[in-house]
Amino acid sequence: MVNDACVLLNKPNVYGSIFRFEGQATVFNYEGGPNYRDLYPEPPPPGLVPSCAEGGVLGILPGIIGVIQATETIKIILGKGTTLSGRLLLFNALEMKFRELKLRPNPERPVIDKLIDYEEFCGIRQAKAQEAAQMAEIPEMTVQELKALMDSGAQDYVLVDVRNPNEYEIAKIPGSVLVPLSEIENGPGVEKIRSLVNGHRLLVHCKMGWRSAKALGILKQAGIEGVNIKGGINAWSREVDPNVPTY
16 A cells, blocks of 8 residues: 555655564665565465564564665655665575665556555455454453463363464463464474363463464364463463563
C-alpha cells in the first residue's frame, strides 16, 4: 500500500526491512527507478510470514538500517550524492558484510493507477477468518484453572510449551515440556507429543495463546486433541506468578 501510494503521488519510497540478523535498504520510485512491486510482485502467503516472537531481530539492527534510510532521505532532500535507487543494499550482521544487488523496473509489471483492497490482495482477511474459526473450535483453560490443576497434584496431564528454545530459557511454567511449533509444523514434533501424551490430557501454551492454538490445530488433524492455555505464559506471569519474567 505504501509503495502504490508513493507511485500515485510520485513520491520516493525510502525502504528498509529487517529479519533476525539481516537487513535490506533501497530507494524505490525515484527518478525513473524501480518500485517495490518490481522486487516483490506478489505478496507471500499469510502463513509464511513469521511473527516477531518466531523470527525476531537483533536489537541493534533497526538502528543500522534506520540510519541508512535517514541518510538516503537527507540526500534526496538535498539533491546530493548517489542514492540506492536501482540498488538493493543487503546487510549481514553476523558476518558484518554489505553487498548489493541491481534492481531494474519490470516492463511487464501491471500499471498502478489506484489503491486496492490490500487485505484481500495479501489474503489477510481470509487468513484471519480461518484463524478465528480454528480458535473457536479449540477448548481453552485459564491460567487460574491450570494453577488449580497443578496444586491438586493431578498427574493425568502433560503441559507442552510450543515457544522457541530461547524464549523457554527466559521464562517457563513449572513442569512444562518444550516442543517448538516449528517441530510440530515440520512433523517430528507431532510424534514427540503423541508419545508424551500417551493417554494423558494434553495442555498447550505459548507466549500469548496464538501459536499454541495453531499447534493444536495441526495436532487435531493428526488425531491428537488438546486444550489451549488462554493468554499463554504472559497471563501466567501477570495473573499467577509475577516472578516469571515477561519479555
